[in-house]
Amino acid sequence: MNSLFDSVEEKKIIITYNFDKDSNAVLSNNDTLETLKSLPENTFKLIISSPPYNIGKVYEKEVDLKDYLNWQSEIITEMFRVCSFDGSIVWQVGNYVDNGEVFPLDIYFYPMFKNVGMKLRNRIVWHFDHGLHANKRFSGRYEVLLWFTKGNDYTFNLDSVRVPSKYPGKRHYKGNKIGLPSGNPLGKNPSDFWTLIEQEWEDGIIDIPNVKANHPEKTEHPCSFPIELIERCVLALTNENDWVLDPFGGVGSSLIASIKRGRRGMIIDKEKQYIEITKKRIEQFQNGTLKIRPLGKPIHKPTGKEKVSQLPIEWLNNQEENSK
Numbered sequence: 135m136n137s138l139f140d141s142v143e144e145k146k147i148i149i150t151y152n153f154d155k156d157s158n159a160v161l162s163n164n165d166t167l168e169t170l171k172s173l174p175e176n177t178f179k180l181i182i183s184s185p186p187y188n189i190g191k192v193y194e195k196e197v198d199l200k201d202y203l204n205w206q207s208e209i210i211t212e213m214f215r216v217c218s219f220d221g222s223i224v225w226q227v228g229n230y231v232d233n234g235e236v237f238p239l240d241i242y243f244y245p246m247f248k249n250v251g252m253k254l255r256n257r258i259v260w261h262f263d264h265g266l267h268a269n270k271r272f273s274g275r276y277e278v279l280l281w282f283t284k285g286n287d288y289t290f291n292l293d294s295v296r297v298p299s300k301y302p303g304k305r306h307y308k309g310n311k312i313g314l315p316s317g318n319p320l321g322k323n324p325s326d327f328w329t330l331i332e333q334e335w336e337d338g339i340i341d342i343p344n345v346k347a348n349h350p351e352k353t354e355h356p357c358s359f360p361i362e363l364i365e366r367c368v369l370a371l372t373n374e375n376d377w378v379l380d381p382f383g384g385v386g387s388s389l390i391a392s393i394k395r396g397r398r399g400m401i402i403d404k405e406k407q408y409i410e411i412t413k414k415r416i417e418q419f420q421n422g423t424l425k426i427r428p429l430g431k432p433i434h435k436p437t438g439k440e441k442v443s444q445l446p447i448e449w450l451n452n453q454e455e456n457s458k
């Protein structure tokens with residue numbers, strides 16, 4: 135078992151462009167559905183992705199919501215087939231928005247996964263503090279990860295992802311354990327509310343093009359996963375040498391999280407440029423130059439001394455004027 139703070143012994147990374155059991159990094163530059171159909175059944179311990187949301191990003195053509203969901207439903211059927219018996223699918227989704235009306239995609243996806251026979255283990259809320267500011271509704275500040283398993287017997291390594299508890303010194307105050315520490319020395323369960331990548335991530339990746347350059351993992355991709363988010367899932371839901379698949383792999387954040395933790399990874403993406411960036415990121419990872427936000431790094435809290443956390447001077451002047 136590895137925990138959040140262990141590093142895995144370095145393994146040679148063997149890259150192939152089609153699925154090959156003897157490699158540990160597969161970069162498939164193809165269509166997702168076609169490629170899934172060519173993969174062997176019961177193979178991947180974890181299938182994790184954030185699919186296109188049908189909101190007109192550079193890599194997708196917006197279609198009718200019904201057509202989009204029919205396409206995703208075919209993908210879910212294939213993913214179920216290639217997921218191992220003790221495996222999981224984690225589907226990270228936000229909202230589809232049409233003419234100001236919000237359609238939360240997890241509500242649509244839940245019955246689709248249930249229909250193929252998967253079981254929901256957690257609906258994880260991934261919260262971030264910044265993003266686009268809405269004018270006609272409350273600003274959206276979370277997305278959802280639906281974690282399903284194929285069966286009832288599944289891998290879940292809780293000890294690998296425990297986080298420091300707030301009050302580790304707590305003790306039992308009654309019963310036969312009275313006086314003994316009541317927590318777990320490895321820390322507490324991280325719960326289904328995740329803020330792990332809060333500050334840098336929201337500044338850098340969640341579609342705020344003008345500040346994207348601030349994030350250590352910034353690439354050309356408009357919405358790549360934070361490696362840290364995937365790392366937690368990889369550690370909890372797989373064991374060393376297991377296969378992890380990201381069927382909409384983008385610039386390979388899932389693949390990097392997987393090989394970083396001694397797993398084998400495959401991504402599928404139709405855009406050649408993203409596959410090329412992934413290859414470059416793997417090389418950088420190998421030679422130690424890839425910038426990755428460390429897992430478990432504490433969230434930055436403003437001290438109040440930073441300029442951005444103070445009221446603008448114009449507002450202060452106005453307040454003084456108004457109070458006269």
Ligand SMILES: C[S@@+](CC[C@H](N)C(=O)[O-])C[C@H]1O[C@@H](n2cnc3c(N)ncnc32)[C@H](O)[C@@H]1O
Nearest residue numbers: 165166184193358359382383384385387403404
């Ligand atoms: C939300 S992004 C995923 C980002 C990825 N999780 C990462 O960390 O970089 C969706 C990706 O799906 C890819 N994509 C969209 N439709 C596809 C299709 N039919 N076949 C293969 N890839 C597709 C896009 O090129 C895009 O990179």
